Amino acid sequence: MTQRVIGITGWKNSGKTTLTERLVAEFVARGMKVSTVKHAHHAFDLDQVGTDSFRHRAAGAGEVAIVSGNRWALMHELRDESEPSLDAVLARLSPCDLVIVEGYKREGHLKIETRRRDAKDTRPLSADDPNIVAVASDHALPAETLPVFPIDDIAAVADFITSRLGL
Template identity: 65%
Template sequence: MTEQPVFGITGWKNSGKTRLVTRLVAEFTRRGFKVSTVKHAHHNFDIDKKETDSYRHREAGAVEVALVSGNRWALMHELRGEDEPGLDDILARIAPCDLVLIEGYKREGHPKIEARRTASTNSEPLAPKDPAIIAIAADHPVADTGLPVFDLDDIGAMADFIAATVELKEPDSVG
């Protein structure tokens, strides 16, 4: 798959996935790790605005448009009828880092925590049908599972669990 450790957060819509991922990114970053993320979207999205030059480049037919500034760069790839790339293809494009956190990708085989909230659009547990789900994070009591269960707000414990699971090495201390 990839050289860098990969760990996922999965769950139904409104289960708290994005909030959990952002809080884990902040926690691992605070601990000195370099973290990247991959977010799977089930809907059409656009990160560009109609009045920009890069939008015009894509509209003219460019397959890829790189947008570069002194603060950040982005590479947009138009599929133009091609199949959606697999997770491995996306991970191959990620720059080296200490950890890649993945949001979504319910059907992929990387280790995952299932996020559950009472406000979720679906309360059917995913873990019983997905052996890659190795823990649950919930805002309510969870019974009938042999998996570790974390409070959805216990970010430190989940970060420790993820670090141990992927055998995350401590970041190099600077001088």
């Protein structure tokens, strides 16, 4: 099965996470299996200081798997390694109908740009990125040449993605 990937990109506070969250819920309601990849520009930790798994990593383990009857997680410490490419991360995901990638604005996958008046930056990304195929916005964009959707019209954005990716 060919992996179908759509990105949600935009400046800080432009609505990326909310749109991603709402699209996941919409596609799951439509019966699809969806995975997500979120790029963080800062150090983050999913683990808590003092937990056994945190102690394993602190002791030097390169990977720590945490497994329970409800979920499992694999944490990989990069140490002296480079951040993996998006393709490398996508290759590690289990098969699914759709992967929604949040962030990774400079990668070459198809993307929908989010725009909000209250965003940290309001410069359009689409002018410099041919992989942006549509815009989801909280305001009218009469000069935009790409398809523009109201950022809250989740069904319309999902229909566009379904059509564009042949889902």
